[in-house]
Amino acid sequence: MTGVDPSGVEQTGVELAGVELVGVELVGRGLRFARGGQEILRGIDLAVRGGERVALTGPSGSGKSTLMAVLAGLSAPTAGTVTLDGRPLDRHGARPHRRVHMVFQGYALVALLTAAENIELALRATGVPAEEAGTRAAEALRVVGLSDRSEHLVEELSGGQQQRVAVAQALATRPAVLLADEPTAEQDPAHRDLALDAILGAADHGAAVLLATHDADVARRCDRRLHIVDGQLTEVEALA
Numbered sequence: 001m002t003g004v005d006p007s008g009v010e011q012t013g014v015e016l017a018g019v020e021l022v023g024v025e026l027v028g029r030g031l032r033f034a035r036g037g038q039e040i041l042r043g044i045d046l047a048v049r050g051g052e053r054v055a056l057t058g059p060s061g062s063g064k065s066t067l068m069a070v071l072a073g074l075s076a077p078t079a080g081t082v083t084l085d086g087r088p089l090d091r092h093g094a095r096p097h098r099r100v101h102m103v104f105q106g107y108a109l110v111a112l113l114t115a116a117e118n119i120e121l122a123l124r125a126t127g128v129p130a131e132e133a134g135t136r137a138a139e140a141l142r143v144v145g146l147s148d149r150s151e152h153l154v155e156e157l158s159g160g161q162q163q164r165v166a167v168a169q170a171l172a173t174r175p176a177v178l179l180a181d182e183p184t185a186e187q188d189p190a191h192r193d194l195a196l197d198a199i200l201g202a203a204d205h206g207a208a209v210l211l212a213t214h215d216a217d218v219a220r221r222c223d224r225r226l227h228i229v230d231g232q233l234t235e236v237e238a239l240a
């Protein structure tokens, strides 16, 4: 591993994996979520296991982002449970985000910090020492093709670049569960593949990956597809 091949996404994934994840399983049972009198999730059951890449598709407003927020432990379901490795998310201590990372549709980056600082901040919040956080941030930015932008403020980056910083942040935290909400929507085809390889590569190292997308090509690269309509989920048998 020389670390000099900028296209070595898969190889670099080995470095990023760090630790082997064993037997990861994220399970949602009977999930309901209501807000403002509207039932957004209407009884959802699903399981995503370590090593799996699962696409979540469905029309705009069908509940994809809401489901991901519930699975990430960011929104409490009105009914139902989310467990990670058999334990409710809220019993993983005060920091379930140590194990579950979400790439938000709006990126959720700090505009007045640099790309590298945003990633380091996320790592420091989970207890990673400063020096290691710097190394991991640089490596993750390299994977998504942003080494030359690491010292740029996020607000100086294009939308697509910001989205790849958010992907790099997810990789750098080495989550057991990676939830990504339309993580390639802002990318041109070449950068889309770069970002997608990086996200899907996490599954090769044992992470459970769930990826919401409107892009049929992205969904096709996953192992299976779940389709949500009006807050209810169906498994799509074969990817067309």
Ligand SMILES: Nc1ncnc2c1ncn2[C@@H]1O[C@H](COP(=O)(O)OP(=O)(O)OP(=O)(O)O)[C@@H](O)[C@H]1O
Binding pocket: 035, 036, 038, 040, 058, 059, 060, 061, 062, 063, 064, 065, 066, 067
């Ligand atoms: N904070 C909120 N308050 C009230 N309603 C909300 C809120 N967030 C989402 N909703 C509603 O929940 C429904 C599902 O929204 P959600 O963002 O989960 O859909 P989505 O499938 O991710 O859509 P898209 O593909 O456009 O991102 C929509 O009808 C939306 O208006």
